[in-house]
Amino acid sequence: MADLLSRPGDRRARLRALIDAGEPVLAPGAYDALSARLVEQAGFDACYMTGFGTTAGLLGRPDVGLLGGAEMAANARRMVAATDLPLVADADTGYGNPINVVRTVREYEQAGVAALHLEDQVMPKRCGHLTGKQVVPAGEMAAKVRAAVDARTDPDLLIIARTDAAAVDGLDAALERARRFADAGADLLFVEAPTSEEAIETVATELSGHRLVFNWAEGGRTPALSRERLAELGFALVLYPVGTLLAATAGMRELLERLRTDGTPAAMLDRLGGLDAFTRIAGIDEVRELEERYRDDAGA
Template sequence: MTKAKRMRELLNGDELIVSPGVFDGYSVRLVEQAGFKTASTSGAAVSNSRFGQPDVGIMGMLDNAQAVAHLARSVSIPLMADADTGYGNAVTVHHAVQYFEEAGVVGVNLEDQVWPKRCGHMEGKQVIAAEEMAKKLEAACNARRDDDFVIVARTDAIAIGGIEEAVRRAKLYEAAGADVLFPDAVRGEDDIKALRDAIDIPITVNMGFGIRSRPTTPLIPLPRLSELGVKRVSLPRMLPAAAMHAMRQALTLMKQSVETGETIDRPDLLFGIEDIMELMDYPKIRELETRYTTDA
């Protein structure tokens, strides 16, 4: 069974799909090791970690497709990708879908922001005309070579035109062939209910853990999201935020060690070398070496 078909089975199943956001080889392998059935790349996290740049359209299509290709081939679970706006018009969407499909991911998010886009919870977002986005989604569906490849239509309209505009767009996007609707920055249960009542395709939402200020989307318990009819929940910033927090903590301790001359070792805060070797499957390399290398 292909990974794309497996993703379709999950979308058609009864269970809520919990999809942690990943951004590098460590994070995607940890998600698989933890037993999650799928993962999704965070465009912001890939842009931030790979290029040291904010998520404002600096990372291009080929940069993104190349990055996710390495992640997709390193795990056996289905991996979805964030393809931003498709990097332009319907023609670039056509090529973007084919590049990402060739990269080995099982589907892409395509959003209705203007290009260059802005990270979903930033102020100052703008959206293109709904009819133009519908044509981009039509192009995406026609460009895929495998019908199981999932086209996720993301709309940022709630923050700009309110839930009524998001519902109008959701209906257009469903008619254009989108497989899943992703309303970004939903403001609560009422928004989810309005969208769920308006369309028949699955709905996916983001939950942003660790936001200290008042979050755009309130945290809703996973069982409740399932009751509301949400099919998939992505957690785009949980793992990159956890990694950054841990790295800052380690660097603070090392700086303290430099300043005091005291050796500070905190194994409780660190992954052991054995853990890393197991995660990255070094035993597989030893097996291949044993099988194929000669005594010479």
């Protein structure tokens, strides 16, 4: 099992090394332990715990600030235990003031995440690509970033500061906030939801010299750029937050429609792959290896 094979500190150091290597690190979104395993099996170097997907998976609801820090940290812990990948985790607003942020960072660090991002929205927050957002004063968020940096015990834990101010106060205000968050100690800067390629280029130019996050939100408000273009612009980490969730939802809807129409799922069995294939995806070979390793030899 993954939690028996590698330590969180090793994964954090690995993610820092990848970030420092100069090429964008691609982190597909996952919302539970199974989807995290699929990201790992697809050959990616990092995984992203999406708050949007976590809310949808746990509550069946949109991302409008319904989950608390304990629920999010628990989901992160399960995902860390399911793979050997460094996990980048959504920590929303930190779930309160700087004191709450201290607890959030410690809970996430104990869960084993390699990086987490905090945002400057007013609680209850909402998905960065939904309308109706509000942001806290920049100084309040800078204090949260300082608290997060001070709270970590592993210096390799990456603190990502996200601002949603572009949709509220304009891009210039978002850039100024990002600079303040860098001065407060953030390791990476995340300007959420620029709505044009020109705005994306401005973010990259104005924040040149800082390590930047790009949110490739599938179907969101930000234009889709190629990996090559993002590399040219200097983005260090690229999140693909909801593609796995949207794909899983589309697949389940198709299966259920076929079942309702035909009365059986027989027409889709070839595409589904069967139980044996699924148990291999879920790690039955690892379980059997452990069973063999720890077989009762009392009678030997």
